[in-house]
Amino acid sequence: MNQKKIINFLVINHNGKIMKIKLYLFLRSTYIWYILILALCLYSCDGNTLTQSNKPLTFNKIQHVAELADTTQSYELYLPTGYNNKKKWPVIFMFDPHGSGILAVENGKEAAERYGYIVAGSNNSKNGIQNLTAITDALFADVLKRYPVDESRIYVAGFSGGGRVASSLALSSAKVRGIITCSAGLPGFDPLIAPRKFEIYAIAGKHDFNYDEVVAISKPLDQTDWRHLVTSFDGGHTWPPVTFINQAVAWFNINAMRDKLISTDKQFLKQIHDDILVQTEQLLASGQFISAANGCRNGIAELDGLYNIKRLRKKLESIQEMKEYGLEKQKEEKVKFTELKLRDAYMQNLTIQNVTWWTNEINSLKDRIAHEKDSLNRQMYSRVIGFLGIVCYSYTARAINSGDYSTAEKCLDVYQVAEPKNPDCYFFKSLLFDKQNKSKKAAENLAIALKLGFSDSSKMKELSAKTVKAARIGN
Secondary structure, rough: OOOOOOOEEEEHHHHHHHOEEEEEEEEEOOOOOOOEEEOOOOOOOOOOOOOOEOOOOOOOOOEEEEEEOOOEEEEEEEEOOOOOOOOOEEEEEEEEOOOOHHHHHHHHHHHHHHHHHHHEEHHHHHHHHOOOOHHHHHHHHHHHHHHHHEEEEEHHHHHHHHHHHHHHHHHHHHHHHHEEEEEEOOOOOOOOOOOOOOOEEEEEOOOOOOOHHHHOOOOHHOOOOOOOOEEOOOOOOOOOOOOHHHHHHHHHHHHHHHHOOOOOOOHHHHHHHHHHHHHHHHHOOOOOOOHHHHHHHHHHHHHHHOOOOOHHHHHHHHHHHHHHHHHHHHHHHHHHHHHHHHHHHHHOOOOOOEEEEEEEEHHHHHHHHHHHHHHHHHEEEHHHHHHHHHHHHHHHHHHHHHOHHHHHHHHHHHHHHOOOOOOOHHHHHHEEEEEEOOOOHHHHHHHHHOOOOOOOOHHOOOOHHHHHHEEEEHH
């Protein structure tokens, strides 16, 4: 980076690698004072930028807030340092699939602190909830009534089912300017007939069973003027590392600059541009040609019209001409084909094969994950196991609800082999045994689910009081 007064020093990143850091000053557009920023040589797998301050941020306390209109509804709230009611603040409403507002806000508070956002995480929106519209309407109304929100900069973010809530809200409410959807795509979405445009920042783990549907978001949008970026990280079906939420919020700020909602900060834009080029070289050096190209491509879309992107365009063109890039693209297509074949075969055999067959099959997949040297294949096998988990979850729930206990038992056998530490598996086993009046087994499995972190009180209402009491005594 061609900056004045650069200070170089070393740190150890989260992977234990020693990284060289360059420290310099720039003026952040959302504040009126100078802050220090670290240009880390640590980025997302697909080359989006990561900007950090030179010292750990001091965070305010996350607050629990009961809604004024209905105190049974609540959310977790984060107000950034310097918050006051004399100015209007952008806001991000965040949704976790299990209704954990605290987890959602924990993932958003760093971006809130860096860029000056209010963050509110719902405690009531969760997968399977019936009155979702009433919950989200009440949340929006309460936050907008209590706090000075800049209504031209309202965003929604969510993971998995929470990501689907985010996209649903953007499609139904003209108030929403943009979304961050994590591990959730937009199946059936057609931008040409959508009621309104909104900004879409999509994130998925490369080992996530929803990875393909998230990546597919780009296909219908690339031919339109919709603002969208898709990126990925080396992980599974989980909230992404907070750095990705930071990057998404930085992108929101860049778009706000583009629309003249906030002042343009050229030095901030230069920071992002230079970081992308550095990350691209690192990805190329590690043989990740597709990720390097994706990083350049995202950077071009991110900065176009605000900063000179000639170097990014030239770098992208040079990558696409590389033989290694073409070979990796070919391999990627072969891996996709293999994944589809495996998914189809497993769907056909789900309730046909016995538990011994499934144990051997799933253990073979896990062995390949442990020993496969090729990252594309390793990620694919992880996605297939995750796919089996979500299929077993869905089939088990449906079978228990319809009274088909035989099918439920078969699916649970596969589920437990595929994801032995998933609390939902043991909750379903408890529910099945409870309905079969096998109280001891029901309590034992609920106790396991609780130890593994199961905390959905609304689902536990489906169990008998006897089972719940016995499980809690056992814990």
